[in-house]
Amino acid sequence: MDGTVYKSTGSWYTVKSSEGAFYECRIKGKFRTQGIKSTNPVAVGDHVEFELEKIGDETLGVIYKIGERKNYIVRKSVKLSKQTHIIASNLDQVFLLITLNNPPTFTSFIDRFLVTAEAYDIPVVLLFNKMDVYGPEEKGEVAYLIDLYTKIGYPCIQIEAKTAKNVDKVKELMVGKTSMFAGHSGVGKSTLVNALEPGMQLKTAEISEQHLQGQHTTTFAEMYDLSFDARIIDTPGIKGFGIVDMEKHEIGNYFPEFFALKSECKFNNCLHLDEPKCAIKEALENDEISASRYRSYVQMLMGDEDNPYRER
Numbered sequence: 001m002d003g004t005v006y007k008s009t010g011s012w013y014t015v016k017s018s019e020g021a022f023y024e025c026r027i028k029g030k031f032r033t034q035g036i037k038s039t040n041p042v043a044v045g046d047h048v049e050f051e052l053e054k055i056g057d058e059t060l061g062v063i064y065k066i067g068e069r070k071n072y073i074v075r076k077s078v079k080l081s082k083q084t085h086i087i088a089s090n091l092d093q094v095f096l097l098i099t100l101n102n103p104p105t106f107t108s109f110i111d112r113f114l115v116t117a118e119a120y121d122i123p124v125v126l127l128f129n130k131m132d133v134y135g136p137e138e139k140g141e142v143a144y145l146i147d148l149y150t151k152i153g154y155p156c157i158q159i160e161a162k163t164a165k166n167v168d169k170v171k172e173l174m175v176g177k178t179s180m181f182a183g184h185s186g187v188g189k190s191t192l193v194n195a196l197e198p199g200m201q202l203k204t205a206e207i208s209e210q211h212l213q214g215q216h217t218t219t220f221a222e223m224y225d226l227s228f229d230a231r232i233i234d235t236p237g238i239k240g241f242g243i244v245d246m247e248k249h250e251i252g253n254y255f256p257e258f259f260a261l262k263s264e265c266k267f268n269n270c271l272h273l274d275e276p277k278c279a280i281k282e283a284l285e286n287d288e289i290s291a292s293r294y295r296s297y298v299q300m301l302m303g304d305e306d307n308p309y310r311e312r
């Protein structure tokens with residue numbers, strides 16, 4: 001039988017078969033892991049093959065094979081610094097909720113998120129929430145950001161989760177897909193999910209870094225079916241994606257508008273800092289690349305302290 005992992009508790013996995021029935025499964029003793037080394041061999045979102053086993057009057061499943069992952073997101077254990085935990089796999093898209101205030105979402109955060117998503121190969125849709133509370137100036141700022149990110153290739157939607165305004169547009173993008181919602185605490189993720197599927201409660205209460213290190217904390221992801229042929233993955237306690245290990249030279253590749261110009265730089269290992277004949281610096285001077293995107297890039301490259309483009 002084949003199915004998809006909906007939930008994991010460490011040693012047991014809830015798998016939904018392609019026929020639509022749920023089974024509690026464990027992993028076969030000798031199991032070949034997929035790709036990267038992680039603390040969990042099977043993650044929520046994985047496509048698996050399993051066989052049924054009758055133990056007493058209970059039917060349990062044994063997972064013996066896992067399908068190739070099209071993508072996955074990880075969390076690095078704070079305690080065991082080198083250990084990687086796969087939070088979820090096979091995501092079709094992530095919606096990043098953004099608010100200008102209460103809480104503020106800075107472009108540095110948006111850009112870091114987008115870079116990580118590019119590295120993970122997960123499409124992102126930007127949702128500008130709480131449009132009802134903005135005055136003319138803030139509406140102008142949202143319009144500016146939408147223009148900026150749309151041009152780079154990220155779809156943007158203005159929404160009001162509280163009144164369900166434009167929530168149908170989000171719904172439309174979700175049909176037939178597996179999605180995740182991300183964004184700072186308080187941007188309206190739970191409110192949005194509730195507007196999409198009344199009665200549905202997310203568990204994404206943020207927990208502190210301190211708490212994450214506590215040994216009793218379990219932050220397992222879970223997949224849910226929604227009524228309109230859509231699935232969401234809830235990741236309690238997980239704020240965004242884990243940080244991907246990236247080489248300095250790779251970072252620019254995950255800024256699509258930089259990547260498009262890269263071949264025009266004089267040096268093929270150009271870091272777009274102070275090298276001569278850099279196509280990215282030229283584009284920045286001609287306003288073809290935004291100052292905030294460039295600032296985020298330098299910030300990711302060298303950390304904020306040494307960043308001459310940092311806003312002071």
Ligand SMILES: Nc1nc2c(ncn2[C@@H]2O[C@H](COP(=O)(O)OP(=O)(O)OP(=O)(O)O)[C@@H](O)[C@H]2O)c(=O)[nH]1
Pocket residue numbers: 129130131132133159160161162163183184185186187188189190191192204205206
């Ligand atoms: N005015 C306004 N308020 C909103 C909107 N969407 C959400 N809120 C409010 O923002 C607050 C936070 O919303 P939540 O849905 O709890 O935010 P969250 O992202 O799930 O937060 P965490 O669970 O902490 O991650 C609540 O008081 C919501 O009522 C909106 O479109 N307009």
Ligand SMILES: [Zn+2]
Pocket residue numbers: 265266270271272273275277278279280281
């Ligand atoms: Zn360059």
